[in-house]
Amino acid sequence: MTDPNTPSLSDDLLPEGLEDALPARASAISHALRSILDAMDGHGYDRVRPPLVEFEKSLAGRMDGVQTRRMVRFTDPVSLRTLALRSDMTVQVGRIAATVLGDAPRPLRLCYAGEVASIRADQLNPSRQRLQTGAELVGSDTSAAASEVLVVAIEALEAAGVSGISVDFTLPDLVDVLAQEALPLSETATEAVRRELDTKDAAGLAAVEGGEAYLPLLYAAGSFEEAIERLAAIDAKGALASRIAGLRDIAMKVSDRARLTLDPSERHGFEYQTWFGFTLYAEGARGALGRGGTYSIKGSDEAATGFSLYVEPVLQALGGGNAAQRNTLFLPTGHDAAAAAAHRADGWRTIAALTEADDPTILGCTHRLDGDAATSL
Known part of the structure; x- marks a missing residue:
């Protein structure tokens, strides 16, 4: 029997417009x-x-x-x-x-x-x-x-x-400035002119009282x-x-x-x-x-x-947001901790093996630490 407290797949859906960044x-x-x-x-x-x-x-x-x-x-x-x-x-x-x-x-x-x-x-x-x-x-x-x-x-x-x-x-504030004196408009017409300019509607703009003077702005x-x-x-x-x-x-x-x-x-x-x-x-x-x-x-x-x-x-x-692969150094079990720290200080990213069975390729590593040297995989 399924545990009623176990989350279902639908429980894990994110709300629309939200997503995880992996x-x-x-x-x-x-x-x-x-x-x-x-x-x-x-x-x-x-x-x-x-x-x-x-x-x-x-x-x-x-x-x-x-x-x-x-x-x-x-x-x-x-x-x-x-x-x-x-x-x-x-x-x-x-x-x-x-x-x-x-x-x-x-x-x-x-x-x-x-x-x-x-x-x-x-x-x-x-x-x-x-x-x-x-x-x-x-x-x-x-x-x-x-x-x-x-x-x-x-x-x-x-x-x-x-x-x-x-x-x-x-x-x-273009319309507001022009509507004051240069191309005067009533308050109602000012809002209408803004709206027609927003939609780039020449016919609608010409139909507004005083709006014809604003037609050149479209061009x-x-x-x-x-x-x-x-x-x-x-x-x-x-x-x-x-x-x-x-x-x-x-x-x-x-x-x-x-x-x-x-x-x-x-x-x-x-x-x-x-x-x-x-x-x-x-x-x-x-x-x-x-x-x-x-x-x-x-x-x-x-x-x-x-x-x-x-x-x-x-x-x-930048091309989709996938980071370029970084040089990543695999640290086998029993590795030299001081050598690993020195590589990190030089800008390397390291991943340490937890067991002898850990595979550096599967873990995304590009190099392996051999003694104190980084060897390409």
Whole structure:
């Protein structure tokens, strides 16, 4: 008779959107993450480690556009307040900068890495748990700050081994700026224009009161040099002059490191960014590797610029996320422990036999320790 307490196969199924990372993939993740963090550290970004869980109100209160309905929420048995699993670490870094590091010298450079979770997946990404890493530069709202952040993002990807990087620029507050005076719109029309630009619907945009004036924005997209000229031609009244100048300055700093494009009305993934945003792509990855841009931290009203990368698409760009086989040294029973330690100090990975029957090939070893020497299998 089957023991009713024995787990069945159905008991071991993971929830939709969650998965295990097995040894080869976990090793690849660790290697990529270590390389990315080292690159950010090399530029002076200090790592912080926010908690996995916070009060819902805190996670929702530091940035505009944060959607609490996407968070996994539950009641804290101690305070009886609503807790939430973080769905984005950027908001936590903003809280840290505004509170416990509020008196730290500016500009403040922080980086981070950790798991984030959503209560449900979106259409573009079926995963409900992701490994997020990134950097934030707090206390400066200049093209120099934005340029530095973008350079760090590109170098972090290069350090992980990513090649064929491309950057797509956007102006998240574009419609809001133009609707004020240059191309005036009512509040209702402004929202309608945003919606039609999001869907790239020329007919729908022309049908909105005042929307026809925004049609040229649909065509001010493509290769950066061409698109920025088309955008400048639209900006006859100069409302976007400072933003266009900023984009040109940033592009000049990274044009030799990545392929650059511009889609000035793109808003997907830029819920809290202000005048500048960018999306990172690379050869081999199906979707975006990450996003970044400028934003304001609520409470302190400080300007900041940052970026977030997600390790799964980074692994796609690296060819699927399987770590290359490492030189692994088989240690037979009765081996010289000092010799084994010396090989580990030189960077070898060792696997020790527990019995005489252990097979080094089955265990994935590439070499065998004979005396104090490594012999190829």
